[in-house]
Amino acid sequence: MPITQAEENYLKAIFKIAEKDDKPALTNAIAAVMQTSAASVTDMLKRLADKQLITYEKYRGVQLTEEGHRLSTALIRRHRLWEVFLTEKLGFAWDEVHDLAEQLEHIQGNGLIDRLDNFLGNPGFDPHGDPIPNAEGHWTYRNQSLLATLQPGTQGVVTGVDDHSATFLQYLDQLGLALGAQVSLLEQFPYDHSVRVRTGDGRELVLSEKVTKNLYIKLLESGN
Amino acid sequence: MPITQAEENYLKAIFKIAEKDDKPALTNAIAAVMQTSAASVTDMLKRLADKQLITYEKYRGVQLTEEGHRLSTALIRRHRLWEVFLTEKLGFAWDEVHDLAEQLEHIQGNGLIDRLDNFLGNPGFDPHGDPIPNAEGHWTYRNQSLLATLQPGTQGVVTGVDDHSATFLQYLDQLGLALGAQVSLLEQFPYDHSVRVRTGDGRELVLSEKVTKNLYIKLLESGN
DNA sequence: AAAAAAATTTAGACTAGACTAAAATATTTT
DNA sequence: AAAATATTTTAGTCTAGTCTAAATTTTTTT
Numbered sequence: 001m002p003i004t005q006a007e008e009n010y011l012k013a014i015f016k017i018a019e020k021d022d023k024p025a026l027t028n029a030i031a032a033v034m035q036t037s038a039a040s041v042t043d044m045l046k047r048l049a050d051k052q053l054i055t056y057e058k059y060r061g062v063q064l065t066e067e068g069h070r071l072s073t074a075l076i077r078r079h080r081l082w083e084v085f086l087t088e089k090l091g092f093a094w095d096e097v098h099d100l101a102e103q104l105e106h107i108q109g110n111g112l113i114d115r116l117d118n119f120l121g122n123p124g125f126d127p128h129g130d131p132i133p134n135a136e137g138h139w140t141y142r143n144q145s146l147l148a149t150l151q152p153g154t155q156g157v158v159t160g161v162d163d164h165s166a167t168f169l170q171y172l173d174q175l176g177l178a179l180g181a182q183v184s185l186l187e188q189f190p191y192d193h194s195v196r197v198r199t200g201d202g203r204e205l206v207l208s209e210k211v212t213k214n215l216y217i218k219l220l221e222s223g224n
Numbered sequence: 225m226p227i228t229q230a231e232e233n234y235l236k237a238i239f240k241i242a243e244k245d246d247k248p249a250l251t252n253a254i255a256a257v258m259q260t261s262a263a264s265v266t267d268m269l270k271r272l273a274d275k276q277l278i279t280y281e282k283y284r285g286v287q288l289t290e291e292g293h294r295l296s297t298a299l300i301r302r303h304r305l306w307e308v309f310l311t312e313k314l315g316f317a318w319d320e321v322h323d324l325a326e327q328l329e330h331i332q333g334n335g336l337i338d339r340l341d342n343f344l345g346n347p348g349f350d351p352h353g354d355p356i357p358n359a360e361g362h363w364t365y366r367n368q369s370l371l372a373t374l375q376p377g378t379q380g381v382v383t384g385v386d387d388h389s390a391t392f393l394q395y396l397d398q399l400g401l402a403l404g405a406q407v408s409l410l411e412q413f414p415y416d417h418s419v420r421v422r423t424g425d426g427r428e429l430v431l432s433e434k435v436t437k438n439l440y441i442k443l444l445e446s447g448n
Numbered sequence: 449a450a451a452a453a454a455a456t457t458t459a460g461a462c463t464a465g466a467c468t469a470a471a472a473t474a475t476t477t478t
Numbered sequence: 479a480a481a482a483t484a485t486t487t488t489a490g491t492c493t494a495g496t497c498t499a500a501a502t503t504t505t506t507t508t
Contacts, residue, residue: 006495027456040496042457047494059456059503090339100333109324115314230465251486264466266487271464283473283486 001051005106008075010034010044011053014064015072024061073137074113079105080126081116087127088120094127094178095169128169129160129179129216145219147185147195148212155184160216168214175205183217225275229330232299234258234268235277238288239296248285297361298337303329304350305340311351312344318351318402319393352393353384353403353440369443371409371419372436379408384440392438399429407441 013033017025027045031038049056053068064072082104086097114135117123124140125131131140144159158181161168172178182200189195193209207215237257241249251269255262273280277292288296306328310321338359341347348364349355355364368383382405385392396402406424413419417433431439 004494028454036495037497038456039458039498043495090336090343092339100331100336103331103333104328107324107327109327112314112324115316119314228464252484260465261467262486263468263488267465 003051003053003071006044007048007051007053008071008106010041010048011064011068011072012075012079014054014062015069015076018064024063026061030062070137073133075105077133077135077137078107078113080130080132081113081120081123083126083128084120084123084132085116088123093169093173095166095173097127098164098166125160127179128164129158143218144216146213147183147197147207147215147217148193148209150185150217150219152185152187154219155182156217156219157182158215159218161214162216163214168211171211172215175199175207176201176203177205177215182220227275227277227295230268231272231275231277232295232330234265234272235288235292235296236299236303238278238286239293239300242288248287250285254286294361297357299329301357301359301361302331302337304354304356305337305344305347307350307352308344308347308356309340312347317393317397319390319397321351322388322390349384351403352388353382367442368440370437371407371421371431371439371441372417372433374409374441374443376409376411378443379406380441380443381406382439383442385438386440387438392435395435396439399423399431400425400427401429401439406444 010030013030014025017029017033027038027041030045031041034041045054045056045062048054048062048068052065053071054062054064056062079101082101083097086092086100087094092100117135122134123132125142129144131142133139142159146162150156158172158177158179160179161172176199177183183197185195185197186204187196193212194206195212196204196206198204234254237254238249241253241257251262251265254269255265258265269278269280269286272278272286272292276289277295278286278288280286303325306325307321310316310324311318316324341359346358347356349366353368355366357363366383370386374380382396382401382403384403385396400423401407407421409419409421410428411420417436418430419436420428420430422428
């Protein structure tokens, strides 16, 4: 039995939930990610369990099997490589590529993705700074922290985002905080957990907690 | 109501049949192209007629409406541009790209295809020599003839194929008759309609009627 | 440890797209 | 112009994926 696009999408949703919580993914959580009803999720979980892509215990949530994990990783790899293609080669902005990659990731074909990877120069990260697993499913590790967790006085470079919504990404563009932008954390305001930062080009910005909790920074060695 | 992938595939099949015959496409003909049953075709024809993409008269066959024609043309444009991408950029051979393009042609997204077209340098023809309609749906005309229709003594260049099967394309590769190859028609054998040709690099080949009826040649001016 | 609330599953129904078998309509042959 | 044949449509069924409403199970509150 081939794996359908709907099944692939569920696998990805389960992977993403498991990644965060490291606990079995619950029906309602999956329903929220998939924007569908809990009843539909239950139906699909049975199908995925039949295909041995998840282990499913009624009322207890699900976990990916090894095969399910392998497929999810491959799917994320495909998604992120297509995102690189769309930005690097076709000139799309980082807030425009998600929906297209969501479709492209389902294209099936021998050797397609490895050729694409090669054509793109084997990129390690996608346009949002997310790592791209290699053909064996291994991830590049990177030392980055949410801006929200840093101490005043530290300095770093924007390396990723947690929120991939177009509105957030466009707001970052407006602030001049694309990937690679330098920021120094000047001050934290305990009242609402907003912060004041200085950008690489010398501007000062105040960022809300919502921003600091969605922006990844790689620290620069303080010696530099 | 959005147009589904299945509907798009039927539109393309109807377009291709109409292109050849210039008569209404009949149920069985569509069933043959779609590799499905006549009953399934009838079901789909009703849906397409509801959506005003075809005009359908029971037992009488179908014709594309203006909108149906526009959509089919756009679909062919997408298919052929993706084929160019797969060969030119990813290095696939001309006999490997059909199934992938069959999937890629259904990707929906604002500006995607025009960006792709631009990235590829606005190619006029796909890897099989088929013309690619432009964004307005206009076709590049090219003066080419089936090898089967040429007279001995004429000389030309391979510009296209009618049969897109991998076996035919691989056979042409083996014969050294890729797009752009030179051929002079030396002799026709009335018995089985096979022909003897000389290739650009001086080899002599005998080609069966099946080959000559699937190979397009653009005549060289005899003065050259 | 009941009762209340929340989460999940079941039951039953719907649509798109396919199928087979049977009925209806067209076309071809005699 | 009938009869025979070929084509097409209808009728009824199936699956994947969705839905709502009702029933069940788990968790939380009292």
